[in-house]
Structures are given as C-alpha cells and as structure tokens.
Amino acid sequence: MYKLSKRRFQLAIFAGLMSLNGKFILKFPSLRCFTTGMAIIFIFFITNAGYSQTEKSNVFSSAGVAKDSINATKDSVKMNLDTLAANRIRPVDSLKKDSIAAASDTSKRRKLEQSLGIKISKDGLPSVVKAESQDSAVLDMQHNLFYLYGKAKVNYEDMQLNAGQITYAQSDNLVTAAPYEADKKDTSNKQTFTQGKEKFTMDSMQYNFKSKRAIVRNVHSQYGEGYVYSEQVKRNPDQTIYGWHSIYTTCALDTPHFGINAKKIKVIPNKLIISGPCNLTIEGVPTPLFLPFGLFPISQSQKSGFILPTYTIEEQRGLGLLNGGYYFYINDYVDLLTQANVYTKGSYALSGMSDYDDLYHYKGTFRFSYAYNKTGEDFEPGATIEKDFMINWTHQSDAKAIPGQSFNASVQVGTSTFYSNNSYDPNQILQNQYQSNITYTKSWQGTPFTLTMSGLHNQNTETKQVNVTLPDINFHVAQINPFQRKKAIGIHWYDKITASYSMDFLNRTSFYDSTFNLSKLSLTNFQSGVHHTVPISASYTILRYINMSFSINYDEYWLNNKLYVHYDSLAGKLDSANTYGFYTARDFNAGVTFSTRIYGMKLFKKGNLRGIRHVITPSIGLSYHPDFGASPFNYYYKTHLDTPALANNYTYLSQYATSIVGVPPNGKSGQVNFGLSNNLQIKIKSSKDTVTGYKNVTLIDAFGISMSYNPAADSFRWSPIALNFRTNVLDKINISSSASFDPYAFNYDEGRDVPQTMEQDGFGLARFTTATLALGTNFHSKPIGGATNPTNSEEYGRIMRNAGYNDYVDFNIPWSFNLSYSLSLNQTYNAVSRRDTLVYSQTLTFSGELQITKRWKTTLSTGYNFDYKQLTLTSIDVYRDLHCWAMHLQTVPFGPRKSFTFTLNVKSAILQDLKLIRRRDYRDSPN
Numbered sequence: 001m002y003k004l005s006k007r008r009f010q011l012a013i014f015a016g017l018m019s020l021n022g023k024f025i026l027k028f029p030s031l032r033c034f035t036t037g038m039a040i041i042f043i044f045f046i047t048n049a050g051y052s053q054t055e056k057s058n059v060f061s062s063a064g065v066a067k068d069s070i071n072a073t074k075d076s077v078k079m080n081l082d083t084l085a086a087n088r089i090r091p092v093d094s095l096k097k098d099s100i101a102a103a104s105d106t107s108k109r110r111k112l113e114q115s116l117g118i119k120i121s122k123d124g125l126p127s128v129v130k131a132e133s134q135d136s137a138v139l140d141m142q143h144n145l146f147y148l149y150g151k152a153k154v155n156y157e158d159m160q161l162n163a164g165q166i167t168y169a170q171s172d173n174l175v176t177a178a179p180y181e182a183d184k185k186d187t188s189n190k191q192t193f194t195q196g197k198e199k200f201t202m203d204s205m206q207y208n209f210k211s212k213r214a215i216v217r218n219v220h221s222q223y224g225e226g227y228v229y230s231e232q233v234k235r236n237p238d239q240t241i242y243g244w245h246s247i248y249t250t251c252a253l254d255t256p257h258f259g260i261n262a263k264k265i266k267v268i269p270n271k272l273i274i275s276g277p278c279n280l281t282i283e284g285v286p287t288p289l290f291l292p293f294g295l296f297p298i299s300q301s302q303k304s305g306f307i308l309p310t311y312t313i314e315e316q317r318g319l320g321l322l323n324g325g326y327y328f329y330i331n332d333y334v335d336l337l338t339q340a341n342v343y344t345k346g347s348y349a350l351s352g353m354s355d356y357d358d359l360y361h362y363k364g365t366f367r368f369s370y371a372y373n374k375t376g377e378d379f380e381p382g383a384t385i386e387k388d389f390m391i392n393w394t395h396q397s398d399a400k401a402i403p404g405q406s407f408n409a410s411v412q413v414g415t416s417t418f419y420s421n422n423s424y425d426p427n428q429i430l431q432n433q434y435q436s437n438i439t440y441t442k443s444w445q446g447t448p449f450t451l452t453m454s455g456l457h458n459q460n461t462e463t464k465q466v467n468v469t470l471p472d473i474n475f476h477v478a479q480i481n482p483f484q485r486k487k488a489i490g491i492h493w494y495d496k497i498t499a500s501y502s503m504d505f506l507n508r509t510s511f512y513d514s515t516f517n518l519s520k521l522s523l524t525n526f527q528s529g530v531h532h533t534v535p536i537s538a539s540y541t542i543l544r545y546i547n548m549s550f551s552i553n554y555d556e557y558w559l560n561n562k563l564y565v566h567y568d569s570l571a572g573k574l575d576s577a578n579t580y581g582f583y584t585a586r587d588f589n590a591g592v593t594f595s596t597r598i599y600g601m602k603l604f605k606k607g608n609l610r611g612i613r614h615v616i617t618p619s620i621g622l623s624y625h626p627d628f629g630a631s632p633f634n635y636y637y638k639t640h641l642d643t644p645a646l647a648n649n650y651t652y653l654s655q656y657a658t659s660i661v662g663v664p665p666n667g668k669s670g671q672v673n674f675g676l677s678n679n680l681q682i683k684i685k686s687s688k689d690t691v692t693g694y695k696n697v698t699l700i701d702a703f704g705i706s707m708s709y710n711p712a713a714d715s716f717r718w719s720p721i722a723l724n725f726r727t728n729v730l731d732k733i734n735i736s737s738s739a740s741f742d743p744y745a746f747n748y749d750e751g752r753d754v755p756q757t758m759e760q761d762g763f764g765l766a767r768f769t770t771a772t773l774a775l776g777t778n779f780h781s782k783p784i785g786g787a788t789n790p791t792n793s794e795e796y797g798r799i800m801r802n803a804g805y806n807d808y809v810d811f812n813i814p815w816s817f818n819l820s821y822s823l824s825l826n827q828t829y830n831a832v833s834r835r836d837t838l839v840y841s842q843t844l845t846f847s848g849e850l851q852i853t854k855r856w857k858t859t860l861s862t863g864y865n866f867d868y869k870q871l872t873l874t875s876i877d878v879y880r881d882l883h884c885w886a887m888h889l890q891t892v893p894f895g896p897r898k899s900f901t902f903t904l905n906v907k908s909a910i911l912q913d914l915k916l917i918r919r920r921d922y923r924d925s926p927n
Contacts, residue, residue: 129209130155131166135180144170150180156209163191163205173209177202198239198269212237219243221267223298225908226250228267229259241267247281248273248296250908251884258282258884258906260294271299280914296910302329307339308913315924316375318344322917333358346374349422364395364409371422375923386421390414404443411436416461416513424890424901426861426875434459448478448500459513466516469508477501497538504531508660524580529661530558550592557585557662562655567640574641585635585656587664591623593673610694611683621673624712628664629654636666670712677704701726707743715755718743721766733777741766748834773823780816809849809857809879817848842866855881873897884908897922 135150145167148154152166154175164180177191190201193216200221207214214235221228221241227250230243243266249259262275275294280287297303309324325339334356341349349371357363369390376383393411412434419428436457443450456469483494507528532555539549561580568575600614629636629652636652656663679700686695703726708719721741728734744753745761758764821844830837845863852858857879863872873895880887886907891900899922905915 127157131168133166146170152177152180158196159207160194161192161205161207173211175207175209176205177207178204195239220254222252223267223269223273225910226273226296226298227252227256228265228273229256230265239269241269243267246275248275248278248294249884250906250911253883255284256884257882260291261286262294267298269298272296273298301332302335304329307337310915310917312917312919312921314343314919314921316345316921317347317373317923320344320347346372348372360398361401362395362397362407364393367392369414369418369422371418373421386417388415388418388421390418404445406441407439409436409438411438411457413457413459416459416464420461424892424899426873426892429897430873432461434461448480450476450478452476464513465510466513467508467510469506471505471507473503473505475503493538493540496540497536499534499536502533504533504661505529506531506660527658527660528560529659531661532556532558546594546596548592548594550590552588552590554588555586555662555664557656557659557664559583559585559656559659559661561658563658564637564655565639565641565653565657567642583656585628585633585664587625587628589623589625591621593619593621595619608685609682610685613681613683615679615681617675617677617679619673619675619677621675622671623673624670625665625668627666627668629666630668633664635664668712669710671708671710673706673708675704675706677702679703699727701728716744716753718757720769732779733775735773735775737771737773739771740769742769743767746829746836748829751829751831751834767827769827771825774821776820778816778818781814783812784814809859811851811855811857811879811881813849814851815849818846820845845872857881871895892922 131146131148131152131154133148133150133152137149138147140146148166148168150164152163154161154166154168161175161177163177165178167176167178168174169176177193179191191203191205192199192201193205193207193214198221200216200219202216202220203218205214205216215232216230216235217232219228219230219233221230226248228241228243229247229249231245233241233243233246235241243264245263246265247256247259247261248265249256251257251259259281260275260278261281262278265273265275267273273294273296275296278291278294280289297305305327307323307325307327309321312320312322314320320341320343322341323339324342325337328336328338330336334354337353339351341347349369351367351369353365353367355363355365367390371386371388373386373388374384375386391411391413393409395407395409397405397407399406413436414434419425419431423429434457436455438455440453441450442452452474454469454472454474456467456472458467459465477500479498479500481495481497482499483492483497485495505528507526509526511525534554535551536553537549537551539547542548560582561578562583563576563578565574565576567573595617598616598618600616601611603611627633635656636654638650638652640650652666654663654666679698679702681696681698683694683696685693687693689695702724704724705721707721710717710719721743723739723741724736725738726736742753743757743759743766745756745758745763746752746767747754758766822842824841826839827836828839829835843863843865847859847861849857849859859877859879860875862874864870865872871894874893876891876893878887878889878891884907886903886905888903889900890903892898900920902918903915904917906912
C-alpha cells in the first residue's frame with residue numbers, strides 16, 4: 001500500500017492509471033513527478049490487466065473500507081453486496097433494460113477508446129470518472145481500492161458525489177461516501193448526491209457505477225415543494241426510491257417542524273410519493289390524525305384533483321363547508337377551478353375561475369361567482385334572501401403576437417351588494433364603483449391611422465345606476481404637417497402647422513341594476529352620436545423669449561334625437577317632446593396664447609443655503625367663437641320652464657340637450673384668458689451628493705391664479721377667480737389645494753348674482769365660494785438587509801397564483817404609515833336665513849403596519865367620518881410567520897361588520913388542504 005502526501009501529487013499517479021483503464025481521470029497539477037508516475041502507471045497497468053481476467057474477490061469482507069473508517073456502514077455493506085452487485089439475477093424486464101444499457105455502454109466504451117487511443121478492459125466503465133479531494137488520497141493496489149479524504153468529489157456521467165471521504169472499489173464498481181473524521185465537527189460539510197434533477201444530502205452511501213443502485217442512510221431529499229427525510233433508502237437504476245422510517249414535509253429544516261410520518265414510502269421521480277399507513281407529527285410529537293395511506297404528487301406539471309373544504313359554524317347560516325371543489329387541468333394553456341360553499345340553513349355560493357396563458361400571444365383570467373344568502377326562516381321577522389353575482393375578466397394580448405393589433409379587457413360586472421354581502425376584505429367592501437373596458441386597437445404601420453373599438457361599463461354601487469357604452473368606436477389620424485415638404489430647404493413658418501382628425505361614435509344606455517330587464521331593452525333606450533374633431537395648431541417663438549401658439553378647432557356632431565321642453569300652463573307642469581332622426585350640428589373656435597418665463601435668482605456665498613430661484617410663468621390668451629344659438633345656426637330655442645307670468649321669464653335650451661357627444665356652445669364669446677404660475681426652489685448643502693455637494697429642494701411646485709374676461713357677453717363678463725397650490729414637504733407629504741372666488745355681488749333677498757362686481761358695491765374684490773385641501777403621506781422603514789422587490793419572491797408568486805392578493809405580507813418591512821386627509825368648503829345660500837352658510841366635508845383615512853418581532857406583524861386600516869363623528873370600517877390584522885406555516889387573524893372589532901377570521905395553514909401549495917379556519921360572520925354579531 002502506498003501513501004500519497006497531502007496535495008503533493010494531487011492524485012496525479014492515479015489519474016494516469018485509471019484513464020488507461022477507463023476508470024478515473026483526475027487532476028494532474030504537477031509535472032515534476034511525470035517520470036515516476038509513468039513508471040508506476042506501466043507496472044500497475046500490467047498487473048491490473050491480469051486481475052481483469054480473473055474472478056472478482058470480495059475485497060470488502062477482508063480489507064473493509066479503509067479499515068471501515070465509518071464503522072456504522074460496515075455491516076450494511078456486507079448485507080447489501082447482493083443488492084448492489086452488477087451481476088445480480090434480475091427479472092426478465094430488467095434483463096431487457098440491462099441489454100439495452102450494455103449496448104449503450106459498449107458504444108460509449110468505443111468512443112472513449114478512440115479519444116484516448118488505447119484499448120480499455122471489458123470490465124472497465126464506459127465513461128470517464130473524474131475525482132478530486134482536498135486532503136489526501138490512498139491507493140491500495142493489491143485490492144484495487146482507492147480512498148479520497150477531505151472534501152472529496154466524484155463525477156461520473158450525469159452523477160456527482162460530494163463527501164468528506166469517498167472509497168472506490170474497482171472490482172465491484174462500488175463507491176462509498178461517508179463523513180471525514182477530521183471534518184465531523186463542521187456540520188456545514190454534508191454529503192450530497194446529484195443526478196439529473198435529483199439531489200439529496202445524506203450521512204453515508206454506497207453506489208454501484210454499473211447497476212446504478214444505491215443504499216443511502218439518513219437521507220434528506222427534495223421533490224418539488226416537498227421534502228422526504230428517511231433513515232435508510234434503497235435507490236434503483238430508474239431512480240425510484242424505497243424509504244424506511246420516512247417523513248414527508250414541506251419544512252426545509254434538518255429537523256422539520258411538522259411532517260407526515262410513515263414506516264414505508266416509495267418515490268417515483270417526477271410523478272408521485274406513495275406511503276403506507278401514516279400520521280401527522282408536529283415538533284416530533286405524533287397527533288391523533290392517522291391516514292391509511294398517503295399520495296403526494298411531485299410532478300412538475302399541474303394535475304387535476306379535488307380540493308378539500310374547510311368548515312365553519314355560524315348562527316344565521318348554520319354549519320358550512322367552504323371552498324370545496326375540483327381543479328381541472330385541461331391542458332398547458334387552460335385550467336378551471338370550481339368551488340362551492342354550502343350551509344345547512346339554505347345558503348350557498350358557487351364560483352368558477354379559469355386561467356389561460358398562451359405564451360407570446362395572450363393571457364387572462366375569467367371568474368364567475370354566484371351567492372345565495374338566506375338569513376332566518378320565511379316565517380321569522382327580519383328574514384331575508386339575497387342573490388348576488390359577480391363577473392371578473394382580465395385579458396391581455398402580447399404586443400408582439402400580431403404587430404399593430406391588440407385586444408385587452410378588464411371587466412367587473414355584478415350586483416351592487418355582492419362585496420358587501422360576501423366579502424371580508426375592507427377594500428372590496430368600501431368599493432363603490434365597478435368599471436369595465438374591453439378594447440380592440442388596430443394601427444396601420446407606416447400610416448397615421450388608428451382604429452379603436454371599445455365596450456365600456458360603469459356602475460355606482462351606492463346609487464345602483466349602470467351606464468353601458470356599446471360600442472365606442474374611435475378613428476384617429478395622428479398629427480401631421482400638411483404643408484411641410486419632404487425636401488425642404490430651411491424651415492418656413494407654415495412648416496410648423498400641424499393638423500389631425502378624430503372621429504368618435506358612442507352608443508350608450510343607462511339603467512338601475514334592480515330594474516334592468518334584457519327582454520324589454522330596445523333601441524329607444526340607447527343614445528347615439530358621432531363627434532368629428534379637426535384641430536389645427538402651430539407654435540412659434542417671437543422676440544426670443546415669448547412663446548406663441550395658435551389653434552383652430554372644428555367640431556361636427558351627428559345626432560339621432562331632438563328634445564323640446566316647455567311649461568304646460570294648463571297642466572301646470574313641464575312637458576317634453578322627443579323626435580328621432582338624423583341631425584347634424586357643428587361649431588368652431590379659434591384662439592392664440594402668449595406665454596413666457598421670468599427667472600429670479602439670489603445666490604449666497606456662505607451658509608447652508610446657497611441659492612433661491614423663483615420662476616414666474618405668465619400667460620395671456622385670446623379665443624373666439626360665434627353665437628351658435630342665433631341665426632344662422634339656431635341650435636338653441638327660447639322656452640319657459642315656469643309659469644310665464646313675466647315676459648322675461650324665459651331661458652335658452654339646446655335642442656340636442658340629450659346628446660352624449662357634446663353640443664355647440666350658446667352665446668358669442670370673445671374671451672381673454674389670464675394666468676400666472678409660480679415655482680420656488682432653493683439650493684442647500686447636502687452630504688449625500690458626492691458629486692456637487694448640493695441638492696435642489698422645491699418649496700412650491702406650483703402656485704397659480706387664473707381668470708378670464710368675455711367682452712362679447714352682455715353681462716357677467718368676468719369669470720370666477722381660480723387659485724391652485726401644490727407642494728411636497730420633505731419628499732414625503734403631498735399637499736394640494738384649490739379655491740374659487742366670485743367677483744360679482746350677490747342679492748341675498750332674491751338669492752342670485754347681480755351684474756355689479758363686489759368692488760363696485762364696495763365689498764372688496766371677490767366673494768369666496770369653494771375651496772379644497774388634500775394631504776397625503778407615506779412613511780416606511782428601509783427593508784431589512786436591503787431586501788429586493790417582494791414581488792420577485794417565490795412565496796409571492798405562489799400566493800398570487802392562488803388569488804391570495806390579501807394573504808401576502810412582507811416581513812422585510814418593519815413598519816409603514818399611510819395617511820390621507822381631504823377637506824372641502826362650500827359657501828352656499830340659505831333661502832330661510834337669507835345668508836351664506838359654510839358647508840364643509842372632511843374625510844380621514846389611515847393605514848399602517850408594524851412588525852412587533854421578526855415573525856409577528858400587525859396591520860391597521862381605519863378612517864374617521866367627521867359628519868357622523870365616528871370611525872369608518874376598521875380592520876385589524878395579525879400575522880405570524882411560523883416558518884413553514886402561516887397564521888392570520890383578520891378582525892373587524894366593531895361596527896355593523898363586526899367579525900373575525902382565524903386561519904392557520906401550511907404555506908406550501910402541495911399541502912394547502914392542511915389548514916384550520918375559524919370564523920365569526922358579521923351576520924352573527926349583535927349590532
């Protein structure tokens with residue numbers, strides 16, 4: 001026996017030796033021992049050729065495995081030699097497979113002989129084996145044993161073995177892996193085995209290169225989202241595994257928090273894990289939950305199967321089974337999930353959700369839900385029956401699928417009470433608008449033409465009014481320069497003139513969701529119209545600093561209805577008359593605007609404040625359009641809306657007042673518009689800016705004032721004065737406000753404006769009418785450890801695939817705080833007191849989250865109603881990360897929606913049915 005010192009030859013001698021026999025090719029870092037190595041190679045080659053013609057001897061029974069440095073494996077090596085031996089008698093099917101494998105090995109051996117240029121022994125391996133170790137190597141030439149010590153590694157075909165100590169017996173093609181005595185204190189050095197997609201860690205292993213069978217002890221292997229921990233497994237050539245005393249779990253720890261314990265288990269790679277009688281263990285303690293057998297799918301592809309329900313007990317609806325159903329895996333592009341809730345007192349709910357995804361073409365989700373909620377019996381007072389439905393559909397086409405075309409949809413249609421009766425999510429309960437949009441867009445490459453066809457839906461859950469637009473067709477010609485020549489010399493003033501065209505066709509109807517009846521729907525219920533627009537514009541710079549832009553707009557309307565309203569003095573009420581047909585109307589206007597910027601700047605040489613910059617943007621505009629209510633247009637008519645006792649008690653109304661595409665304006669306008677906008681910034685020192693050492697801070701994003709004057713009007717020529725303000729404090733607090741002032745005096749006896757201005761009556765410049773204030777802020781801590789975007793995490797993707805939009809919580813954010821406040825003021829006239837009354841409305845909403853410990857987090861969402869002086873819907877959630885489990889307590893502690901839901905579930909989707917849910921419905925809570 002020869003001993004090679006640590007790293008001296010780096011297995012150089014054995015590398016050359018085994019390469020000649022088709023056994024091993026090892027690292028050869030040193031050329032200093034080349035002569036000696038070649039001599040030993042030649043001698044050992046002759047000796048080994050002789051051994052290959054004789055019967056194999058059981059070297060393990062005499063010499064052991066390097067004196068059996070891992071004593072725990074010695075007996076089992078003897079016991080399993082028959083199982084691992086390559087010449088073991090096998091069934092007929094196995095012999096067929098072996099004959100195929102032998103033919104493949106012969107082909108591989110021939111290729112290896114051609115590449116090496118030498119003859120390889122028939123008992124040699126058909127492929128190259130590469131090995132290396134960090135500590136040392138021992139070569140037993142008498143018994144054909146080879147030992148690797150210290151972070152040893154062996155590669156053979158698609159197999160890779162890493163271990164502290166590896167022993168190879170050439171006579172039996174048997175490799176043994178075990179921990180290295182010197183590394184036993186280092187628990188990070190684990191034995192690993194990898195072949196194809198299969199990978200596991202273990203304490204020790206015997207593996208036969210030819211039969212590809214193995215005996216492994218204390219194995220930790222992963223299959224999909226699940227893990228199998230076994231005391232001992234037998235591995236077959238087809239990679240099936242038979243385990244003894246095994247635990248199946250989704251916990252990745254060496255000592256799992258929970259698992260399904262079985263005496264015997266079988267693993268069929270990429271298909272299934274099967275166990276005999278088993279029971280659930282938590283923290284190593286068996287529970288009374290026993291199962292006669294276990295089936296755990298590990299296929300990478302999806303499969304159809306049942307979804308087990310959970311149960312709940314409610315006072316109003318009785319005992320219920322929740323979210324039970326069946327998952328249909330139709331194909332790789334479409335699936336279907338059906339679920340149902342059933343209660344013993346008659347309530348039930350049905351839902352179906354289908355996801356479809358054709359890569360590089362389109363993807364989407366369709367969901368339909370129906371709920372029948374029965375509270376109390378028919379003979380009981382206060383008994384109710386509520387029927388609700390909801391349709392959600394999202395569709396998105398890939399822009400590259402059909403260049404120039406796209407089809408997208410976002411649909412939310414249902415009864416106004418669906419979420420309030422069936423959801424526990426505060427965001428859905430407080431939602432008061434349903435909106436849908438189905439759009440097809442076509443653009444022609446190389447042309448300015450675009451066609452868009454849409455179907456629109458808008459529904460208010462408070463008023464229950466529904467607006468449906470079907471279709472909405474828009475044809476648009478992008479902006480062009482009609483006078484610009486392709487080969488122009490220089491730029492002329494007419495080259496900057498641009499024009500475009502747009503046509504909109506709308507067909508709309510409105511109804512209340514409780515009174516809608518499809519059978520009674522007719523064309524008279526729809527309002528239709530076409531709107532053509534041709535804008536012409538150009539922009540120039542005059543006198544170097546003044547921007548001038550002019551515009552001319554032409555609009556044409558195609559309508560199908562005229563409406564005339566008048567007061568019927570005999571009946572004492574308003575009367576109206578509708579006429580249907582094809583009608584047209586048109587208007588046009590022209591305008592010009594001048595604007596510039598005035599900069600004011602002050603610099604400082606000392607102190608942290610180094611400069612102030614003030615930007616003033618004044619603008620003045622002129623616009624004109626004729627009176628479209630007078631001849632020759634006559635789009636307006638004069639009528640009485642009240643008792644015509646007075647000759648001047650009349651008003652002008654448009655005969656196209658029902659138009660949904662707009663109408664020409666009434667009255668001549670020669671308007672002069674004034675505007676003044678301000679922006680204020682400062683420059684201060686900043687240690688964070690390593691380039692300039694300064695940073696700009698905006699104190700006022702915008703502060704503007706605007707008004708207009710119409711000299712063509714016979715009275716009330718001045719428009720209300722409008723103010724607006726916007727700023728951001730410390731890049732955290734957004735503040736915006738607006739106000740409006742009326743320059744005309746008000747007659748409190750008659751309750752109307754008078755033509756005299758406030759200044760003429762001696763009451764100042766203007767009278768306050770309305771104002772708004774909005775404040776919003778969002779503070780949050782930095783992610784722990786500089787965590788990346790949580791939407792890229794595997795857990796986030798898994799939860800989103802199961803529509804758990806409200807089940808995900810990011811434990812990497814220690815805390816966050818969101819606050820929004822809005823205030824509106826209106827000066828309204830009180831006819832009783834004959835004076836102004838200030839009416840204000842305030843809303844305050846707050847949400848935040850706080851991570852109490854590394855694994856505990858709580859969230860809060862609430863608000864305050866200043867009109868009713870009470871809190872709005874308040875939700876408090878508590879989350880606990882239990883590593884492989886998750887706990888969620890959702891509560892509404894008070895109010896009409898008082899309820900709670902407690903959920904304890906396994907995170908992994910493979911064991912998603914292993915969960916506990918306890919709920920108290922708001923219908924059972926005393927109000």
